[in-house]
Amino acid sequence: LLLGANALGLGALGIHRLGAHLEWLERASVVTLKAIEYSPKLTTIISSGLQELGFGKKQIKGKSILLKPNFVEPSAAAIHCNTHPAFVRAVAECFLCFDAKSIIIGEGPGLSTDTRAVVEASGMVPFLDDKRISFVDLNCDDVTKRPNLLGFTKLKELYLPNKLMSADFIVSLPKMKTHHIAGVTLAMKNLFGCMPGIVYGWPKNLLHFAGIPGAILDITATVKPDLSIIDGIVGMDGTG
Secondary structure, three states, X not given: OEEEEOEEEEOOOEEEEOOOOHHHHOOOEEEEOOOOOOOOHHHHHHHHHHHHOOOOHHHHOOOEEEEEEOOOOOOOOOOOOOOOHHHHHHHHXXXXXXXXXXXXEEEOOOOOOOHHHHHHHHOOHHHOOOOOEXXXXXXXXXXXXXXXXXXXXXXXXXXXXXXHHHOOEEXXXXXXXXEOOOEEEOOOHHHHHXXXXXXXXXXXXXXXXXXXXXXXXXXXXXXXXXEEEEEEEEEEOOOO
């Protein structure tokens, strides 16, 4: 499991911290933690990593937290493709223990237009039983146009979901896996799922046309995630 601020991951379980300016594109504080199964112990493991990076009640209390997992395959059996629901819940519990005001789980799958069906099939729904935890479909949320803060693509602006940009603290929760174009999916590639399908299509074709490597950088620089926690307890190699 890796945690990083601004980036975090598991199983590898890792955590790293991003700076306020573009320096975070080059440097991040990273913690790697050992986790061998998706068990209730994950909350304690992740919490220890967060605290090692300097996150606790002082930094989180009263804030709205948006967690961005990776739900790409509509199947609870695809634990090598999707961020595990137990992992997402463990992260949510950590932030609730730090007195977060609310937890929003947000995802915008690139292949399916029915985000709710993907979330249900992934096995996440039973973990959404806390009134302080809600879900938002980032593919269909209202959007706001923001300047492209990096410019590795020719896109002048990026359209971002309002729920994403109104959150006080954004956490990327990717699955550690390979990708047929990017080579690997980790903290930054996972942010493709932040981009609304109602603007960029399925599978986010406008971003593909702009160039995936450059788009990954532009999205990350513009969204400015605060943290990434990578689920590497079970990863994926090749085509799965």
